[in-house]
Amino acid sequence: MNNLTLLALTLSVITIAALxxxxxxxxxxxxAKEKAQAEALNxxxxxxxxxxxxxxxxxLEGQLPLIEGAIRIKVLLDNYDSTLSQDPRCEVFHQLFAATAQVPTHAEWKALEKSVRRQHExxxxxxxxxHKAAARAAARWLLDEALPAARQSA
Incomplete structure (x- = not known):
């Protein structure tokens, strides 16, 4: 083997190793990016x-109006776990969400005439x-069975 061939072979090995x-x-x-994304999702x-x-x-404790709570729970469930959201025991949240979907919110609610607001109320x-009993039962099921227990911070 001559020097030129040996040099070419050496350069090839170095290039392959560098690549x-x-x-x-x-x-x-x-x-690292995949791990960071998984941690962010978790x-x-x-x-x-x-x-x-x-x-x-x-x-459950009555600190939140039933309709508002059902709507918020439904939206969060959709973002938390779509399979859990589609569980038949959570159907009441979807029903209440659909039944109130056309109701204006925020500034549009305040702009409504009082008679229209009363009709919505x-x-x-x-x-x-x-739906009160079903919503309370679904909320109880979420707490007791569907959602994992909260981690205790040390």
Whole structure:
């Protein structure tokens, strides 16, 4: 083997090794990003789960109006776990959400005439009477069975 062939072979091996190290470095970056994304999703999921526990408890204790609580729980459930959200025991939250979807909120609510607001409030009362037991049972089920227990901070 002559010197030129040996030099070309050496340069080839060095180039391959350098490219391999560069590829490893890129893969490590990808793995680090994937790990950070997974941790961010876990953190978000834990936060939403905590919010769901607070809402369900508040609904059960009467600290939150039934309609408002059901709407908030439904939206958070959709973001927390779509499979859990579609559980038949959570159907009442979807029913209340759908039954109130056309009701204006915030500034639009304040802009409504009092008679229209009263009609909506009467509708809310009827919905509460019809769905109170089911909503409370669903909130209890979420707290007792569906949502994992909150982590205790040390």
């Amino acid at each position: 391999g190290l560069y590829a490893l470095q890129l893969w490590r970056r990808i793995w 953190t978000q999921r834990e936060r939403i789960g905590g919010d769901l526990r607070i809402l369900a408890s508040s609904l 009467q509708h809310f009362s009827a919905l509460e009477l019809q």
